Structure formats: C-alpha cells, structure tokens
Amino acid sequence: MTKKKEAFELSIVPGWIHAEEARDHTSSGTEAGWRVDLPCPQLAPEERAEIIEHFTDDPLELNALLKNHLPAWLDERISPKHSPEAAKAECRCGDAGCKHVPAVIQAAEQKLQEEPLLWLTLIGLSREELLDAVFRGWAETMPEAAESSDDEALGRLEEKGKTGPSAGEWLAEAAEQGKLHEPGAGYRDIAFHLNAKPEGEPRIDNWTPLLPNVKAVQQVVAQLTSETAAKAWEDLSGKQDPQSRRKERR
Incomplete structure (x- = not known):
C-alpha cells in the first residue's frame, strides 16, 4: 500500500528554502510538526553585477525573464553553482531515514523552474x-x-x-x-469628427527650447505638421460617403 504524500508549506527566501508540515487549523494539538531548512549559496558581488549588466544590455531577455523564461546563459553559468545544498539540509523530524528533505527539494526545484525570478531571489537578487x-x-x-x-x-x-x-x-x-x-483604457474611446477642412496653415508652437540641439527645428516641425495634416485630410476625405463628398463640392 502506497503511503499518502504528506502536504507541506513551502517558503523560499534569500539564502533559504523552508518547508513545514501543513497543520490542520482545527487541530488542538500543540506539538510542532516536522520542518526542513535547506540553505542555498548566494551570488558573489561580481556575479550580481554580471547578471544586471546582461539584462541592462538586452531588454528582450529581461522581458522574457519577466514572463518566466530563464535565459540559457544564466542557466548554464550561474545555476550549477547556486543549487540548494541538500547535504546541509536539516529536518526537525529527527528520523534517520527522513523522506521530507527529498520531497521538499523536488517541490522546490519544480517551483524554481516555473518561476526563475523566485530562483534569483533565492540566490540573492x-x-x-x-x-x-x-x-x-x-x-x-x-x-x-x-x-x-x-x-x-x-x-x-x-x-x-x-x-x-x-x-x-x-x-x-x-x-x-x-x-x-x-495605450490607456480610454484611448480607443476618443473620436474626432472633422466636418470641414480648417482654413489657413496649422498653428505651430515654439519647439526650439525643447530641442536646442536641432537645427532649424521650427521649419522641420512646420513641414512635418503640414504634411501630416494634408495626409490626414486626404485619408479622411477618402473615407467619406459619396453624399458627403457631393455636399463638399457644392
């Protein structure tokens, strides 16, 4: 007959994996259950700097990490040196053939694979x-x-x-x-209704203080504004229904 797998609560913090027997909150017993404390080596300062530098130089890898994808270089170069130290694990149960430590290690490894950021927290970042x-x-x-x-x-x-x-x-x-x-929640709720083409040239604000190192900034902004306005009016006119275009010609 297979023994039922024991339930336990897992906690992962910098430098340690803790697990303790799940206790029934209705139980009136005061005796403490088993508890496993499993240490994990921490990153050296140069290793922390290396990790930060890699992610600073590669935003795509940082985005992947936030989505729980561990980069291959991090798994190959950092992970082997910072695995939980099973030989130093301690269990409060006191049994010579303690089965709690292997169970906790297995559960922790699965959790850390699913959440690489939690693994970084464990090793000190x-x-x-x-x-x-x-x-x-x-x-x-x-x-x-x-x-x-x-x-x-x-x-x-x-x-x-x-x-x-x-x-x-x-x-x-x-x-x-x-x-x-x-865009924000209200971005797509904004609508413009242009029924007539504005007269005269578009009003251009003074951009020179904002772009002091750009030569002829006002001329550049004016040209971009005029071209954009013309293109926008062209697109808008093409979307009007035939009846609206007949009224415009009249």
Missing part, C-alpha cells in the same frame, strides 16, 4: 533589486540634455516608493501585464 538596477542603468545612458529631468523624475519615484511600491515594482507589473506598450 530579488526582482525589485534587479529591475531598479537595470532601469537606473538605462537612465544613465540618456543624453545630457535629458539627464536632469530624468534624475528629478527618478528622485520623485524613489521618494514615492518610501510609502508604497518602488519604481521597479510598478514597471515590473506593467511589463508582466503587457502595459508598457499599450
């Missing part, structure tokens, strides 16, 4: 730390003209993060939900 470092690296590559405003915006995000989610958490959630490149 949480999702929030990784994303914050990557986004900071991207900000440092911005042109000088935009650097001050980016630093101010980042400072505001960090200040706000003291009382709520960090910038990395917000961006991570947005990336996982596919919202980094999607």
